[in-house]
Amino acid sequence: MQPVKITLKGDYYDCQIYRGRLYLWTFNGDLKVYNWNEIVQSLIKKDTDKIAMTFCFLDGNYLYKSSLIELFKDVDFKKLLLNKFSRIEKPVFHLTEKELDKFLFGQQETPTGILPTDTEIYSNKLYFIHEKGLFSGSAHRNKSDKYPVSSRPTKLWDCNLLSIKANKYPQLALSGGDEGLFELNMATSLPSNLERVERKIFQISKNHSSFSNYSFLNIYNTSLVENSFLAMFKWNITKDKNQNDKPLRDYDTSIADKEIFNINSNRHFISWGIEDKIYKATNGGFEIIKFNNYANEEKGEQKFTRLNSVNLQAWKGKVINGGTAYFGNIVECENALVVVQSNGEYLTIPGPITRWRVYPRSMNYENHLHVILDDRIEIYSFNHDYFLDQEEKNIGIQFTSEKHRRMRRTSYFDDTDESLFDNDDLPF
Amino acid sequence: MAFTTDTEIDLTTRTTGNYIISSQHRRTGNPHKSIWTITFDEEVECFINAMNGNWKTEAVAWGIKVLDDVLHVVGLNTNNQELKIAKFVDGNKTNVWHGYPADYMSKSQDRPETVILKTWVDNGYITKAKMSKIRLGQSCNL
Numbered sequence: 309m310q311p312v313k314i315t316l317k318g319d320y321y322d323c324q325i326y327r328g329r330l331y332l333w334t335f336n337g338d339l340k341v342y343n344w345n346e347i348v349q350s351l352i353k354k355d356t357d358k359i360a361m362t363f364c365f366l367d368g369n370y371l372y373k374s375s376l377i378e379l380f381k382d383v384d385f386k387k388l389l390l391n392k393f394s395r396i397e398k399p400v401f402h403l404t405e406k407e408l409d410k411f412l413f414g415q416q417e418t419p420t421g422i423l424p425t426d427t428e429i430y431s432n433k434l435y436f437i438h439e440k441g442l443f444s445g446s447a448h449r450n451k452s453d454k455y456p457v458s459s460r461p462t463k464l465w466d467c468n469l470l471s472i473k474a475n476k477y478p479q480l481a482l483s484g485g486d487e488g489l490f491e492l493n494m495a496t497s498l499p500s501n502l503e504r505v506e507r508k509i510f511q512i513s514k515n516h517s518s519f520s521n522y523s524f525l526n527i528y529n530t531s532l533v534e535n536s537f538l539a540m541f542k543w544n545i546t547k548d549k550n551q552n553d554k555p556l557r558d559y560d561t562s563i564a565d566k567e568i569f570n571i572n573s574n575r576h577f578i579s580w581g582i583e584d585k586i587y588k589a590t591n592g593g594f595e596i597i598k599f600n601n602y603a604n605e606e607k608g609e610q611k612f613t614r615l616n617s618v619n620l621q622a623w624k625g626k627v628i629n630g631g632t633a634y635f636g637n638i639v640e641c642e643n644a645l646v647v648v649q650s651n652g653e654y655l656t657i658p659g660p661i662t663r664w665r666v667y668p669r670s671m672n673y674e675n676h677l678h679v680i681l682d683d684r685i686e687i688y689s690f691n692h693d694y695f696l697d698q699e700e701k702n703i704g705i706q707f708t709s710e711k712h713r714r715m716r717r718t719s720y721f722d723d724t725d726e727s728l729f730d731n732d733d734l735p736f
Numbered sequence: 737m738a739f740t741t742d743t744e745i746d747l748t749t750r751t752t753g754n755y756i757i758s759s760q761h762r763r764t765g766n767p768h769k770s771i772w773t774i775t776f777d778e779e780v781e782c783f784i785n786a787m788n789g790n791w792k793t794e795a796v797a798w799g800i801k802v803l804d805d806v807l808h809v810v811g812l813n814t815n816n817q818e819l820k821i822a823k824f825v826d827g828n829k830t831n832v833w834h835g836y837p838a839d840y841m842s843k844s845q846d847r848p849e850t851v852i853l854k855t856w857v858d859n860g861y862i863t864k865a866k867m868s869k870i871r872l873g874q875s876c877n878l
Contacts (some may be wrong), residue, residue, distance in 0.1 A: 321864065335854075335864060421849050425871040438871075439849045468844050470873040485844030485873055516842070518873050532874060533842045628875045642877060660865035682864065 309393065310648075311655060311677070311688040312364045314401040315349065316408055320680045322663055326449050326672050328366075329456070332685065333418055333427075341413045341456035346673040347414050350411070351401045365688035371694040372634075372707050378577040378693055393691050414456035418455040419445055430474040434461070435492075438485035442492070444481065464492065465506045475522035475670050482509070483517035489529045489539065493544045502546065512559060513538050521582040521631075524601040525557060528581030532628075536565040538586070538599075568597060580630045582639035582668065583705045587637065593619040594639060596702060615702045618648055624656065632675050633666040635690035636704045637729070640664065645679060650704035651692040668705055668727050739776040743831055747780070751787040755780055755824075759837040760868045761784040761811070770819060770837040772811045774801065782810065782822050783835055791852050797824040797833065798848040802861055807878045811837025821848060821870075841873050 321331040330344040348365045363371055370376075371389075380386045418424065420443060424436035434457045435449040443467040445458030466697050467490070471483045478494035489512045490505065502510035517532040525541040544558040565579045566572070569588050578589040586597040595617040603609040618637075620627075625642025632638065636649040646663055647655040662680040666674040679689040698707045741747060741759035748754070757776055760766045772779050778801065786792065799822035801808040804862035809818040816841075823846055824835035838846035848856075853867040860877065862870075869876035 319864075321868065359787075377838060423854065425850070439847070468847070470844060470847075470871075477858075487844055518841070628869075642875075660863050662865045662868050 309653070309692040310397040310653065311391070312361075312393070312396050312401075312474060312616065312688045314347075314365065314689070314690075315403070315684050317402075317404045317684045318408070319683060320662070321423050321683050322427055323665060323678050323685055324427055324429045324434075324678060325667060325670070325676065325678070328449065329413055331429065331434075331447075331457075332422060335423070337418050337421065337423060338415055339418045339457065340415045342408060342411045344411075346539065346719075347403070347411045352575070353399075356397075357392070357396050360389075360396050363394060364393070364396065364675070364691060365687070368689070369672055372689075374709055376694075383561070384649050386695060390695075412452075413451070416455040416457070416459060419443065419459055419461045425469070426471045428472055428474045428480065430480070431478065434458070435472060435474070436461075437469040437472055437482075439468050452466070466511055467720040470517070471519040473519070473521050474669065479522075481522065483519040483520050483529070485518065486516055486686060488512070488514040489517040489520060491527070495557070497554055497556050499541075500556050501560050512561065513537070519580070519629075521580065522582050522588070523583055523599060524592075526601070530578065530580045532578060534576070538563045538568065549640060557702050568599075569595075570614075577631070578627055582633075584634045585615075585632060585705065587630055587632070589630065589639075590617065592622070593617060594627060594630065594637070596637075598702075610699045618703070620646055631664075631666055632705055633668045633677070633690075634705050634707050635677075635693045636678065638664060638666060647677065647688075647690075648703055649690065649692060650696055650701045653692070653702070655688075657686070739871075745780060746870045747784060748776075751784045753783075753787055753826065753833050756832060758834045758836065768812050768814060770813045770839050772837060774808075774810050778810075779822075779835065783824050783833060786822070786824055789855070791848075791855065792824075792862060793849050793851065795826040795829055796849075797822060797826075797835075798822065798838070798852045799835070800856065800861060805860065807861065813837070813839040813842065820836050823848075840870055841875060845872065847871060847873060852870070 311418040319335040320332050321335045324331040328345045330342040332340045352361045405448035422438045425438045427436045428449050432448045433444050435444045441463050443463050446463030447457045449456055465586050467484055470485050473481045481493040482490040484490055484656050491510050491512055497596050513635050516534040517529050518532040520527050520529045527539045530536045539562050540560040541557050542560040544556045546554045546556055548554040579589050584599055586599050587594050596615040598613045600611055603611045624644040627639055627641055636647050639646045643659050645657040645661050657679055665678045667676055675690050679686045739757055741757045751817050760769055763769050763771055782799040782801055786797040793799045797873045801810050806833045807820045809820055810822050813819055813846045819837035821837050821838040823838040824833045826833045840847045847870055857864050859865045
């Protein structure tokens with residue numbers, strides 16, 4: 309099963325997708341915000357393609373519904389939907405910059421005037437970093453506002469960070485290179501045992517951090533020059549002034565990459581992790597570890613279990629970066645971006661790759677892969693993972709219904725509930 | 737011209753600042769610092785190009801050695817890995833500069849500012865993809 313692709317021509321540097329809008333940073337320093345829903349609708353030429361296109365590009369979460377999983381056990385239903393997806397694999401969905409113009413929601417100079425090193429949009433706020441520090445400003449603004457995002461963002465910290473990553477709680481992992489690993493914590497209750505370096509910013513480790521990602525409560529810290537590690541957190545139940553339980557997400561311990569992968573040598577290797585999987589780059593590919601955050605070691609359950617190894621063709625070069633989504637692993641090699649799909653198939657996108665992004669923590673775009681190349685952005689939609697047994701698959705994040713329990717659904721098919729995004733804090 | 741380390745070099749006729757070749761960043765220098773593998777002449781020329789190209793922001797300038805549109809190695813980091821970007825600093829704000837090979841993956845302050853990298857992309861010295869990797873502190877074949 310092939311992914312479906314939309315190509316948008318233009319000279320871009322970064323991208324985000326959030327609540328029906330596509331944010332594109334152009335290389336000449338503009339931020340253009342497009343009405344994504346309208347772009348997709350414009351590409352639907354036949355009514356019979358509408359459902360597949362909507363699942364592909366507007367509501368990637370819908371088909372994970374447990375009730376539908378039961379439906380897909382019926383071969384006829386499954387075949388019908390697969391046929392709908394395969395019908396839109398072949399057509400070329402391609403828009404020039406001029407064609408894109410009619411979907412423009414708003415345009416402005418990128419806030420602060422410097423192209424961002426990294427960006428996140430979370431809870432209606434744009435977070436971004438560059439050499440002047442970490443900034444945030446309002447995003448997803450009304451059409452009546454002058455700019456689609458705040459042109460006067462707040463500077464949260466002046467550290468020259470390398471990358472940022474949001475989790476589904478109000479926290480942002482901040483990788484500061486040789487400055488270490490930090491976290492911007494916007495929750496009501498803050499950790500009791502981490503050093504505060506700025507108003508809501510805490511230092512998690514002084515060890516080198518190139519990029520990081522959340523794995524349940526924890527953060528997997530990747531260093532491309534030193535050892536990587538899993539920073540573990542635990543709930544510490546304390547009492548507030550009214551003697552009610554007040555859970556604090558406190559730092560627990562760090563587990564070194566060598567311990568996770570059971571390696572004795574001192575040789576550096578690249579590893580990365582997100583949610584239930586941790587990956588290690590090898591000479592010809594990568595190997596996969598299943599991380600059981602809830603393992604009861606007294607009962608003999610293992611925290612880390614080796615699953616399998618994946619080989620990549622030599623021409624693609626050394627692994628230099630990696631990421632994971634539900635639909636598979638994204639491995640950036642020196643000469644290509646490789647998607648190892650959760651169904652075992654491969655997709656190779658030849659470089660040079662300026663930037664790629666996946667959105668596993670979004671509510672409608674979990675199945676997207678955005679790839680910025682020299683003269684275009686390619687937006688891929690992967691749709692094989694809905695039909696797999698999530699507990700059995702080795703590649704990609706395991707989809708659990710926990711995601712549904714934690715968040716109210718905002719399907720494209722429902723009316724969007726604006727109030728969902730108004731409150732920054734979850735009740736911890 | 738024969739240069740001596742740790743001695744101010746008058747470059748008035750060639751650029752807007754003077755330069756000191758630091759012995760700390762040579763093979764016999766400090767083992768905990770990156771070292772130049774290019775000659776004294778090439779180090780000074782790299783500085784002059786950085787200044788004349790206006791590849792600087794306040795008290796920091798950035799250099800590269802370009803031959804036939806290809807970036808060449810200027811030094812090694814403490815793990816003997818090749819480095820292709822030079823960093824120059826005017827530490828005392830006296831317009832007397834010194835420099836060293838920048839280890840952009842290890843040290844966050846060794847990454848050139850976005851505006852400098854964009855100028856290099858616009859001049860064809862590096863690609864947009866490499867600019868992004870440098871800012872993210874990730875490996876790229878410069």
